[in-house]
Amino acid sequence: MEFWRHAVRMAACPADVVTWPRQTNQSAVSVCAEVREAGVLRVSIAIMLLWIVSGSLLLFGSFDVWYFLRATWMVIKSWFQGPVRDVLAEQVVHGRVFLHDLDFMCHMNNARYLRECDFARYAYCTRNGLFLAARALDASMLIGATTIRYRRSLAFGEAFELRTRIVAWDEKSFYLEQRFVSKTDGFVSAVMLCRQNVIRGNPQRILDHLCKRKVDCPEISEDLQHWIRFISASSQALRAESGLDDKTK
Incomplete structure (x- = not known):
């Protein structure tokens, strides 16, 4: 328990480390480094997840x-x-x-x-x-x-x-x-x-x-024949409206 209290004190004020025996000092520094590494890892994971979420939102918002x-x-x-x-x-x-x-x-x-x-x-x-x-x-x-x-x-x-x-x-x-x-x-x-x-x-x-x-x-059914003629008539009307001649058909 005393060791963890010292670790917290060391994180708050690293200068306190010099007042402890060398062995305890080294252990506290090691714990502090591990805590810092864990914090850096958490931040890195959070940033990576943020990029993934942002990229997914951009992708789904831009493409079907x-x-x-x-x-x-x-x-x-x-x-x-x-x-x-x-x-x-x-x-x-x-x-x-x-x-x-x-x-x-x-x-x-x-x-x-x-x-x-x-x-x-x-x-x-x-x-x-x-x-x-x-x-x-x-x-x-x-x-x-x-x-x-x-x-x-x-x-x-x-x-x-x-x-x-x-x-x-x-x-x-x-x-x-x-x-x-x-x-x-x-x-x-x-x-x-x-x-x-x-x-x-x-x-x-x-x-x-x-x-x-x-x-x-x-054999082409009657309704399909009507539909094909409708497409042809629509195409001709649009070409005439656009001023295109028969050569572009």
């Missing part, structure tokens, strides 16, 4: 970190699930409505549907090989248009299936359909059409390379 993490996870997960040999086969991703999906009406936010469709397409194109085939041909795919129809809201905690399939293609783009199907009663809560443009290539070449044979395009 969860989007990139989720997309990466979907690709890795789909890779280990194994390939789907039929490139036109429908694929299913399972989901559920969580708290971060809700809006003020306490059902799934409209924007979340499009986000979930993004993740489902990552999984779809990974498992059927479209990503690798496009990369092998030095091509890339970008979203050119989407139209979604909401038929019934998905409530908090409700489980659903997101079904994705290629419904057609032309010389420039793939056309995909994605459906949100409630697991409660099988009702199609929302359906989205997506035009996925192919850059530096064309869909037919990608499919032929992937399947090692000629792949015939399915």
Whole structure:
């Protein structure tokens, strides 16, 4: 007990050390050094944690970190699930409505549907090989248009299936359909059409390379034909509004 009292006195007034025997003096100095080292260590850890927290806040405030993490996870997960040999086969991703999906009406936010469709397409194109085939041909795919129809809201905690399939293609783009199907009663809560443009290539070449044979395009449904014509009409109207001539089409 007397030793610790002396250690405290020494920390407060190091000059008191000279009044103690040499052995006690050395022990007290050693304890003081250890206390100081522990204090420095605590300060270093606190500073490091502060930098980590500050960096995380800056990162999450500047980027949609969860989007990139989720997309990466979907690709890795789909890779280990194994390939789907039929490139036109429908694929299913399972989901559920969580708290971060809700809006003020306490059902799934409209924007979340499009986000979930993004993740489902990552999984779809990974498992059927479209990503690798496009990369092998030095091509890339970008979203050119989407139209979604909401038929019934998905409530908090409700489980659903997101079904994705290629419904057609032309010389420039793939056309995909994605459906949100409630697991409660099988009702199609929302359906989205997506035009996925192919850059530096064309869909037919990608499919032929992937399947090692000629792949015939399915018959284009009436509603899809209307949607394609709508996109074309909108594009022409915007070009005319911008003063662009037909050569830039």
